[in-house]
Amino acid sequence: MPLISPWRADFPALDALQRQGQTYLDSAATAQKPQALIDALAHYYANGAANVHRAQHLPGAMATQAFEDTRHKAGEWLNTGSSGQIVFTHGATSAFNLLAYGLEHLFRAGDEVVISALEHHANLLPWQQLAKRRELKLVVLPLTAEGVIDLDAAASLITSRTRLLAVSQLSNVLGTWQPIAQLVALARVQGALTVVDGAQGVVHGRHDVQALGCDFYVFSSHKLYGPDGVGVLFGRHQALAQLQHWQFGGEMVLQTDYHQASFRPAPLGFEAGTPPVAGVIGLGATLDYLNDVNQAAAAEHEAGLHELLRAGLMLREGVQLLGEPQVALASFVVEGVHNADLAHLLTEQGIAVRAGHHCAIPLISTLGLSGAVRVSLGMYNDAEDLERFFNALDQALEVLR
CATH class of the missing domain: 3.90.1150.10 (Aspartate Aminotransferase, domain 1)
Known part of the structure; x- marks a missing residue:
């Protein structure tokens, strides 16, 4: 057939x-887009573009509703339940940098960050540079001949010195699924935070972040048949609470004078400035389309x-x-x-x-x-x-x- x-x-x-x-x-780099997404973008731009969360007028209210609807849809797509929240970024790379800077205060010289030998630069360089800034040890988990992270090696390399584990769910080079649940379990025993790069994995099948057990899960819209310029960061409530703000500007501030300020918690506290409004709304339309598949x-x-x-x-x-x-x-x-x-x-x-x-x-x-x-x-x-x-x-x- x-x-x-x-x-x-x-x-x-x-x-x-x-x-x-x-x-x-070349869909692993960027996927083509469904008509449903194109229609949603055209409708948004043709019927009144507006910023979100800030305006009392009708275009602003409609944009905000559609924007927040997508946050809910993304949470359902990952089955976050009540365990965590969705933060929108300008891409997966932006989300990883948010985490590397936002969690930096938790690390002390000599602590260890664990990644794997197959990581995309987006899930390597932010941790590499964090290690340089804080004098950390970057530990690299080896692979088996089949291209899978070696769990036996991981069991010995993830130790009480490990503060964070960051690994890909599906390799963008080797096309191999990784044993995420087992790796997360090893890190959890050591009290380490866990970050999963789902940029490739999210496209193939539905993945349950509660079942994976990770603290953070990151993916990019443009690989999941959605618009470019949009990243999605899931974080557990307890993990998000440990993030310090790393970008500053409009929307994320609660109160400020010329010399000091207070900031919103997640998710809005980590969405400084004008977010990719059209892209987020378009992602919502894409998720609606995929839900019908x-x-x-x-x-x-x-x-x-x-x-x-x-x-x-x-x-x-x-x-x-x-x-x-x-x-x-x-x-x-x-x-x-x-x-x-x-x-x-x-x-x-x-x-x-x-x-x-x-x-x-x-x-x-x-x-x-x-x-x-x-x-x-x-x-x-x-x-x-x-x-x-x-x-x-x-x-x-x-x-x-």
């Missing part, structure tokens, strides 16, 4: 890209496509997969072929893939590589997309070899 996406027609850019001769296989059917479709991708790559001589990818993407190198050259020839044939270090230079370097080609899938992709990719790949390899 051919793998045809029943959701493809909901994403108008796919038709436009096809007319341009493009096959989009049959999640089991979407997971089955993505699994079928992923198996086609893996099998097709493994059939080709000289192709080496990075790790053992489990969902939605596969990164690979070809013996004797530079990844940039291969990506260039794929691009010339209208195949949109990603090449390079994928914002994970330490991981790529540890693997002894200068870069890799990554193919990543969305719910709108189908078997014909992969057929065009493999035809282009074969022609590119024939030229390069």
